[in-house]
Amino acid sequence: MxxxxxxxxxxxxxxxxxxxxxxxxxxxxxxxxxxxxxxxxxxxxxxxxxxxxxxxxxxxxxxxxxxxxxxxxxxxxxxxxxxxxxxxxxxxxxxxxxxxxxxxxxxxxxxxxxxxxxxxxxxxxxxxVHQEMRVGPFTLQTRAGRALYRDATLPLTQTGFKILLLLCREHPHAVSRSALLQALWGSQPPDSDALKSHIYALRKQLELVGGAGAAGVLVTIPQLGYRLAFDAAAGDG
Incomplete structure (x- = not known):
């Protein structure tokens, strides 16, 4: 053993x-x-x-x-x-x-x-644990389900981590609500408020770790979905 x-x-x-x-x-x-x-x-x-x-x-x-x-x-x-x-x-x-x-x-x-x-x-x-994906100010340890914002750990649930991972993978493009629902819950998604709740929680965690401005990197695109708003090459400023 x-x-x-x-x-x-x-x-x-x-x-x-x-x-x-x-x-x-x-x-x-x-x-x-x-x-x-x-x-x-x-x-x-x-x-x-x-x-x-x-x-x-x-x-x-x-x-x-x-x-x-x-x-x-x-x-x-x-x-x-x-x-x-x-x-x-x-x-x-x-x-x-x-x-x-x-x-x-x-x-x-x-x-x-x-x-x-x-x-x-x-x-x-x-x-x-140490397999990492870096996108702008984010570092995602994809197998460990751990995310950092400017080297500070984001205390995310696994669902919150999956949302952030999908957004990072698609950056700078938006991810539609339907794509998020399918990726998170497959063919049996919960009501629409569940996704909104997870997005809200993710923004609150960003704000908690990175300050009031950090929540602004997660942008709602009306009638479409969500995207991360920063330059992936240069970081978040």
Whole structure:
């Protein structure tokens, strides 16, 4: 096993299984948190930073696939998710991967394999942390889901990061609302106010980190969408 301790969130309602997994991982010297419901799992994953989330699909309050989507949309970094479930049909695995799972392990499982998969996911994540994209005043670590404005970290949700990434990729061109909705939510977008809320939050984070003028780099194009308003070659002034 790796000597570097990992920080793991286990979302599992079956207490006997949870205790076995937690005891084993704790025995490796890893840090662990446990959520017995999907709601608590989402709350912990979006509030804290973990190396890997272990997610059961059969939760008492929220379907695990919905929890997976919520964590991927709201976590402060692109945390890998390893699904642990008794659902072993191909269709179940395909849905899991489509909804954001990074790996899938069916029950019953060997705890040593759980640890090995956690290490592999964390290692893969770390390999990509420093892959960067620079556009004007922004630096985006594309695999880590981390964004900086003038070297100051923007505390974005994953959805906010995806919006900024799309805008940076298309700069100096505008990105239409329909293109953003498709990229973020596929064929089942929420109501239009959801995108407006994320744009508003992104502007507030820019203002928080870069001052009142920073929010102005994200411009609304009436009847079309949004664009970043700065010279990508020269930066933001």
């Amino acid at each position: 790796s000597k570097a301790p990992l920080n793991i969130l286990l979302v599992e309602d079956h207490l006997a299984i949870a205790r076995q997994v937690l005891d084993f991982l704790d025995g490796l010297g890893w840090q662990t948190d446990h959520a017995g419901t999907g709601a608590l799992g989402v709350a912990l994953a979006t509030r804290n930073t973990y190396d890997v989330v272990l997610l059961d699909l059969n939760l008492p309050d929220i379907d695990g696939l919905q929890v997976c989507r919520a964590i991927k949309a709201g976590a402060p970094s692109n945390v890998p998710i390893l699904m642990l479930t008794a659902r072993d049909a191909y269709e179940d695995k395909a849905r899991g991967f489509r909804d954001g799972a990074d790996d899938y392990l069916t029950k019953p499982f060997d705890l040593r394999e759980v640890a090995l998969r956690c290490e592999a996911l964390a290692r893969r994540q770390q390999l990509h």
